[in-house]
Amino acid sequence: MTEHLVVLPIVLPALFAAILLLPMGGIRVSRRRWYSLALMTLSLLVASWLLWQHTNTPAKNYLLGNWPEPFGILLVADQLSVLMVWLTTVLAWCVCLHSTAGDDVKGAYFHPLLHFLLMGLNGAFLTGDLFNLFVFFEVLLISSYGLLIHGGGKKRVQSALHYVLLNLVGSALFLLALALLYSLLGTLHLAEMAARVRLLDPQQQWLLQSAAALLLLVFGLKAALLPLHFWLPAAYSQASASVAAMFAVMTKVGVYSLIRVFGALFAADAGALAGYGQTLLLWGGGLTMVLATVLLVAAADLKKLSAAMVLLSAGILLSAVGFGDSALTAAALLYLVHSSWIGAVWFMLAERIGQQRGTVGDRLVPGAALKQALLLGWLFALSALVVIGMPPFSGFVSKIWLLQASLPRSDAGWYVLLLLLSSLLALVALSRAGSTIFWRSRGKPIDAVQSGKTADAAIMLLLVMGFLLVVAGQWWMQYCIDAVAQLTVGGRGR
């Protein structure tokens, strides 16, 4: 049983989504959403078990249908992919809980789509084959298209149209890169490709280089690297809160693919093309940080602010990966976990605050006092402290580790500066937002507000999970260091 554990995070969500699509003979939605949550709990248990099984163990290959290695479909469970699966499933569980407050009945099929999205994400993390990475990208993308227009509305449809068009072009480019790589290397099996890159005829290097550039473009689009980020603020701030919270992990898929694919194909010992794309990531990431900070300070409402924070975390991650330094990449992994969860918290919080301010919504102008001012105020202050990076929260631990890892490098001075400056400006933007919403309120609270106990519970749960990153800090840091060490060993061929 345990050897088949690797495939369960892909098979189970697909099965669950299919179950949830079945006509259930008159069972009301208010009951069916709890079935969805129960099934999501099963996914979470499996993901946790997988994480537990793969801590401190070497990478494990799983051959679907037991076809021999370079031909069959391969899944690879190493510490990095298992960590990503776990963090995504935790987030999906909290999003599922959050949606039961009312987001899931704004349109049809929210829960099946959420399970399908989880399947696509888990598949993208676990696959050891570039073509299956493409297939799982498409699975997660088509679910995300459906989720993005969940609830409908003019602006939502418009931002979804842009998102879909951009991603379809991205998929076409991804396929071009795959075909080019296949004709050059004769395989799309990642470990096999890494071995064959070293044997490539020097005269064909430029072809490999153009394929790599196409891949960089595709993953950069997913990760919202600077000139390719235009879709992000509109799409994230227009989506409904549960969906936007789940999308906090979507940019991380791009970062993960960059670490996985470029780390394997263009490792330090890969010959002429070693470290390809790193300079671009470095500067692209840095500029993304600058732009995100500007957007953060200029944001006119809380959702735009949250989207800017997601963009900022993407910039920080891309730059950190661009250094190609294993210590920095390990620190970036911890930051990745932290930023996915806290990014989700901000979208959920923005919606809760907007609901209680009547027509003013989540815009940063003085409005009616909040009904749950005490609870939401505390949650706002806590989340702000976490995202800025104040001790003793996860933001502090992950940012201080990033700083610690980049300080010994002579070329990382600008990175340290940008990291500190963006945190300071985030502090300014969030204090301004918080004091406008909570302190400059006028008038009585609006009574007829939607109750959202489960939404509040989801926010608190994610904050607690983030705090566990600090409580078990030693364990997590060791885990991230091991994951990166495993990656460099795995990249050297099987």
Add this chain to the structure above:
Amino acid sequence: MELFVAIAIGALTGCGCFLLLRGRTFAVMLGLTMLSYAVNLFIFVSGGLTTGAGAVLGASEVYADPLPQALVLTAIVIGFAMTAFLVVLAIRARAELGNDLVDGQGLAGKERK
């Protein structure tokens, strides 16, 4: 043969890119379709061009690389589904926004009624 296929792929890609940059969703959709045709052809020939080679082992002396054929089938199916989704989304956007322009703005207000 190689030259012919290369020109065909190039022409399809060129037309696809041109149409992609148009302002109306219908043209953009056609552009995407052309681009995906070009990509599918490109995948199909990525295993090398052979004539008279069988796809099944043992059925003929020489055989073609079967993997690109499997890949292109997957890519066609996925591309088809995505295009179908895009058509539905574009119709929805036409209904919601009142025009079929990608940015939904209208050509400097002229298209608005």
